[in-house]
Amino acid sequence: MKAFAELLTRLAFSPGRNAKLAHLAHYFRDVPDPERGYALAALTGNLDMGTAKPALVRGLVADRVDAELFAMSYDYVGDLAETVALIWPTRQDPRDIGLSEVVEALTGSGKVEAARLIAGWLDALEASERYALIKLVTGSMRVGVSTRMALTALASNGTVPIEEIEELWTGFVPPYLDLFAWVEGGPKPEVLARAPFRPVMLSTPTNEDELAARDPSEYAAEWKWDGIRIQAACEGGAARLYTRTGEDISHSFPDLVERMQFTGTLDGELLVRRDDVVAPFGDLQKRLGRKSPGKALLNSHPAALRLYDVLMWEGKDLRGQPFDARRAALENAVAQMNEPRFDASPLLEFATWDDLAALRANPPDPVIEGVMLKRRDSVYQAGRPRGPWFKWKRDAMTVDAVLMYAQRGHGKRSGFYSDFTFGLWDGEMLVPVGKAYSGFTDEELLRLDRFVRNNTTERFGPVRSLAPKLAVEVAFEGLNRSTRHKSGVAMRFPRIARIRWDKPVEEADVLDTLKALLPPET
């Protein structure tokens, strides 16, 4: 448990993706089987051992620690697992307990037995290990690691491409002995899973200048919908919905899963759609992350799939065929399914790039982010190859805002004030509307840093409050209503496009200007 506990700590405090990958890779390299396999399962949410309720852990500690002392401690620490881990009386005879011991013993054990086992382990471990154990048995491993990140780290220890691992991933079961053996030079395992995830093909951004050099007749175009890119796979009675990183989110969308009555793998956009009206992204957000959505939500926020592509159909792998052929197969598939919730994203008619630019500037639906371009002869190729697929987004929306708070950055920006909260005017007051931390050159970073140091009015921990003296042009991809934000709006992907050293802050935009850009209320 020691190595796993240290891994969790390092992951929790590592600000950057690269550092997280390195910690994971080193762990997978240095820790033996089956320990590392169970860790991989825990991090990717694939540990199926029946989890203990936080109340059970609370009950155990209540038998050992005075209630009043516990309450003061919990109040101070603010996290139940952490409080229990720290306050649990340490015994003098520590013992190393492996993840495998925990998983194997807890699998199939009843409530009473589980409580007895957990108490025994807590007795034998030290504080940071106790924390890891509690997180493990309560199934709440939130350390910012996606399945894709864990597999990328694993792949970096060998020569097997990440796409191949992702393709087979859903077929492996913990503790993944055959997977580790393969990555480390052993034989490639057979496909084991039904309805596995197939690595997704991604596009690269483009612009007028790049397109001008290309022949429009070689490309098909379709709308880019502002939902969630999804893969719908059905095989031998198993139906699954995956995100583009291979996260299985089937449980959140039972209304789609029950309608998936085909054999194949489809690529599309997950949307909330009421009859023919596609709802704004905010509506889809309400459906995400819900383990078992209630009837009312299923009715008020019905999910739908708008399909872009077909990878497999009735046992045939279509990925090696050109886009045009796959598109014809997709249209057949949609007709064959005859399910109102699944439709094909329409292809756009255009002869010149100017035609397409006009369509892109004036899309028929506000939930369109731009257009996708796909070479008609392109095969379906995992990853993000440059060229066959492009996304040509609508120009971002912008507002001129005022910097309000600054925080120091991490990693390459550490020591520099590079994370900013900005606001818009509401009468005499500034109301914060978003946060951004990208889009600076080194030189700007230095100048901004100096500005922050010279214009701090107050400090709260790592945050500095700034005098309203600097305007910035903020670009963003979309806007949602939000009850969690004081301003009532939440920006999607905000970034600081330009620092307006020249602009008087009084001329920055007012909050109502931003609100006018909101999608209509539904």
Next chain:
Amino acid sequence: MRFEDLLIPKPEGLYCPPGDFYIDPVKPVSRALITHGHADHARSGHAAVMASQQTLDIMAIRYGEDFTKTRQTAEGRTTVGDVTVSFHPAGHVLGSCQIAVEQGGTRAVVSGDYSRVANPACAPFEPVDCDLFITEATFALPVFNHPPPSQEIGRLLDSVREFPERAHLVGAYALGKAQRVIMLLREAGYDAPIFIHGALQRLCDYHIEQGIPLGDLRPATMDKAEAKKLREAVVIAPPSAFASPWVQRFADPVISFASGWMQIRARARQRGVELPLIVSDHVDWPDLTRTLEELNPEEFWITHGRDDALMRWADLTQRKARPLHLVGYEEEGE
């Protein structure tokens, strides 16, 4: 006699009427007895100061030779007014002492800050039999259960070896913690030069003068290009340096902080630390309660820190205790 006739809390600090002196006063007074050199305990501007030789030296380094008019080195048992005082090692930082105050067969011991974990930079805590023990309570919550410091330094060295190209910047307060971290690194076999921020130089020099072998220390004044070439480098700096432009010379550093507070994840996150190291120079909850059990005084008082949990513990173990609510001692001074 009542304990209140020997020592009473006043706005200036803990006062001894029969001796007419204060212990660790937070405002200028005519006579001060000082437990140790941390800035919140040892302030300048008192007319007369009595402390261990090392604490007097440290005060002179921090405030200049004229930090007081009269200094007196504490040695053996000394009469001050109508009481007898003696200084005993507290195991907190170089020169740190507990102060015993006696009159008519009654003895009170004021702990100052103290630690029960071996520290090569200072003499170990000496348990002094007493009727009244006046304790600090910086980490007086049962969640403070500090691991052995050698284990934490092991985590630092593991990380240094795992990421040799990233300089490891360890935040540590200038008096005590910085030298403690250096000594722990040396004990763990790290014998490369250690880089120190300018604010640590004088106190590190003083430790070396006092016979504490800190090894090869170099000023952390390299430029960006030099910083980039470093491998397996450890840099020690006061935490405030991480918010100053000084830190910008390091390209992608691992920010670490050595403190007892690092045991609490939210505190570590608040500080933006990537590698929290739990290294404390105060007693944690088990050591604090063990000390009270061991000394078993008739009564104990709590000077600064958290008193609610310790009062509850006194209730549970049927001990007589009293919070003094002394103000002016910083929580962060760890």
